């Protein structure tokens with residue numbers, strides 16, 4: 001079989017990163033291998049996100065760059081997948097006459113069949129059929145990348161209908177995978193070299209409820225028992241579903257990392273109600289307190305939406321006040337963006353863009369201080385870092401946090417990026433460190449990363465220093 005090449009441009013969240021990997025894997029039996037060059041690709045797919053208008057525009061602008069390639073290469077197949085494909089369907093074929101496949105969010109398993117059909121018939125196909133059940137991509141699960149850190153989807157869709165969000169419309173209702181299938185996939189990943197998994201779902205806290213499967217904390221317990229796996233992360237969690245059982249998992253399960261991404265979106269009860277979030281600022285703050293009581297060093301990050309329709313200055317001040325009370329380790333903050341199908345698009349009192357931008361900047365300035373404070377608090381301490389490989393800074397000689405010619409990178413349990421020197425001699429380097437948890441003394445803090453040096457006691461990287469040490 002001749003090797004053919006697939007280029008995937010992934011826009012959006014980790015779910016999309018995982019879906020892109022699945023697309024590459026399901027096409028392997030047809031002879032497709034991944035390429036990072038558009039010119040060598042026989043199949044180009046842009047995997048899209050529609051959570052904000054900007055992400056949607058990014059996808060369309062990428063498609064707009066492709067007609068010349070299509071003219072140059074007879075037989076090149078161009079596809080669009082993900083949330084924008086699901087939302088816009090056939091309209092995309094009309095707007096981009098050189099696009100061949102519209103692949104909806106429930107259609108990844110059918111991709112090989114569609115590509116086969118297009119290769120034979122040179123037709124154009126729209127597949128945006130949604131299903132009630134979660135599809136198992138058995139074929140994809142036979143191939144593993146061997147990455148140190150891997151994503152694993154445990155559920156898809158959402159039943160929450162936050163008024164600003166399109167996910168329930170483009171990803172469908174909640175569906176969970178059977179725990180056996182999840183465990184089997186993770187065991188396969190671990191056998192190929194994975195040391196850390198991030199369990200993915202739009203709301204992992206409600207995992208299995210609909211199907212009567214085990215609870216999410218029970219699933220975490222089963223993943224925790226997998227031999228050879230060193231770390232577990234998960235995202236995303238809805239604050240209204242954060243049970244005590246899950247809070248205690250951060251203490252009782254030694255592989256669960258000390259980082260929790262808990263999107264709050266806003267600090268005003270009035271706006272939270274309009275967003276249909278079903279919790280209050282008080283209940284959110286109570287959950288944060290409980291988490292910190294149970295695991296004092298836990299890093300907490302969140303998402304914020306600025307300028308939701310009707311947000312007054314007083315509402316915004318309440319958001320700033322909540323940020324001051326929590327002191328997040330990091331925040332992903334966005335200007336509210338109108339989305340088709342999302343009820344908030346029709347709400348009165350849309351906020352002026354200039355005002356939204358000013359509020360966003362004020363919020364980011366406030367958070368920057370807390371991020372810096374949290375990072376600086378780690379200077380002089382030692383942190384266990386799971387090493388992912390050579391730092392990208394290798395190729396950025398001018399950047400402020402590239403301090404050495406031979407720089408490795410990894411993450412702390414609290415999900416902070418640490419760049420560090422393996423060994424001045426270069427003897428104990430990439431091959432030896434990658435995939436291991438190394439004790440690193442933090443020497444400098446930057447805005448988005450830390451700099452450190454592996455402790456001599458770890459040379460030459462003897463044994464695996466797991467986070468079990470944390471629990472002691």
Ligand code: SF4
Pocket residue numbers: 158159160161162165166167168202203238
């Ligand atoms: S919980 Fe709300 S914001 Fe999150 S995916 Fe569901 S509807 Fe969207």
